Amino acid sequence: MPCRSGPATPELAVSLPRHSDPIAAIATAPGRGGVGIVRLSGRSLAPVIEALCGRSLRAREATYLAFRDQDGSAIDHGLAIHFPAPHSYTGEDVLELQAHGGPVVLQLLLARVLAAGAEPDPATGQPRLANLRVAQPGEFTERAFLNDRIDLAQAEAIADLIDASTAAAARSASRSLAGEFSSEIHALRDALIHLRMLVEATLDFPEEDIDFLRQADAHGQLAKLQQTLVRVMARTRQGALLREGIKVVIAGQPNAGKSSLLNALAGAELAIVTPVPGTTRDKVAQTIQIEGVPLHVIDTAGLRESADEVEKIGIARAWAEIEGADAVLFLHDLTRADATEYRAADAGIAGALATKLSKHIPVVEVWNKLDAVPANARDAAPRTGVRLSAKTGAGLDTLRRTLLDIAGWQSAPEGVYIARERHVQALRRVDEHLAQAAGHLASAAQALDLLAEELRLAQNALGEITGEFTSDDLLGVIFSQFCIGK
Structure with a gap:
């Protein structure tokens, strides 16, 4: 892994608490699996390696052996790998124990690692690894940063690679x-x-x-x-x-097809669709991807005056989502577009959007139910915005392109890195x-x-x-969002 160039930052290492304690943790995700890993990082791990493995290990060589309990019995059999400092993930001595991936086995193995650290070394009478403790979230990667194995942008890229929601995001995180x-x-x-x-x-x-x-x-x-x-x-x-994507909220009157549009964009039946106005009472959210860009699409309750207390709560929540959006899809029903009452209600919503939203938040006019309009009448009254049919899918590609343009995406530039x-x-x-x-x-x-x-x-x-000029508070926020064991 490339090292950080530029001046080192020893003042950060000094100011962060307990950074010199040896640490251990289960490094694989919770649950059952074929393989689970317990990771240990610190200085001079040889005494603990001897206690756990019953022998010394050759550097960076996987060795199959029994992981020993205090009485010498085997907790499990697996692979042990010793990465001596400084050529390790953290820059310290690192020991990885690859066992079977059952949660009970891994907890037993972690408990044994911690106990071995506290045991007296037969040669010195001192603890084999004093102050050994369970790692905090992100602490292994934090040490890699503090020991100049990676810089802060690379450390964040590790978390982004783990959390990537699209293939494009994963490739970009790998580049970073x-x-x-x-x-x-x-x-x-x-x-x-x-x-x-x-x-x-x-x-x-x-x-x-x-x-x-x-x-x-x-x-x-x-x-x-x-x-x-x-x-x-x-x-x-x-x-x-x-990495972040954008938040897109679908808004409009009841029965304009908001839930159908969400389902069409997601390619799945996520929201209940019925002819009954007011079916959607609360938000329904789904993250989709277009050209690798994550879009967090939210379907909301139809906007109208209502005496129903439950529906009123849903409408209030809809407005809260709209006000926090990066873009709003204002959905209209083409089959009712010329009805006086419907047009008046749409005008009321448009006025409320203009009042409540920042001028920097784009509102896209979307005309739905194109399939239900006779072909000879579709162009009779030109309408600005995107025309589509959530039922047949006609016009959806135009809407997807519009959303990418709003987001500022430039046709999958080669070599983009996560940020x-x-x-x-x-x-x-x-x-x-x-x-x-x-x-x-x-x-x-x-x-x-x-x-x-x-x-x-x-x-x-x-x-x-x-990370060459970074406050300790920022470091704490960044690394606290990592997994334990990473």
């Missing part, structure tokens, strides 16, 4: 884990450091006759840096979209600082100190992505 995203950030950082060096030299030696900045084409370097950043930001937004919203925000701050720097650079010597400060802030924002 391999260091493609980090390499682009490091290239930006290196160019930024070089530019900072020129500016700092000019500040330190103002009496020199040589105009360092003009001779080194600082304007050109900064412009090239900004152009590169634009490309990285575009790819990062695509990566964040692959997170925090990465997007960090790059936006870099962009802002570089724009400020460009303004100061245009002011020449009068603003060189401000130029230097903006470049420093831009580098710090880049460092947040890879």
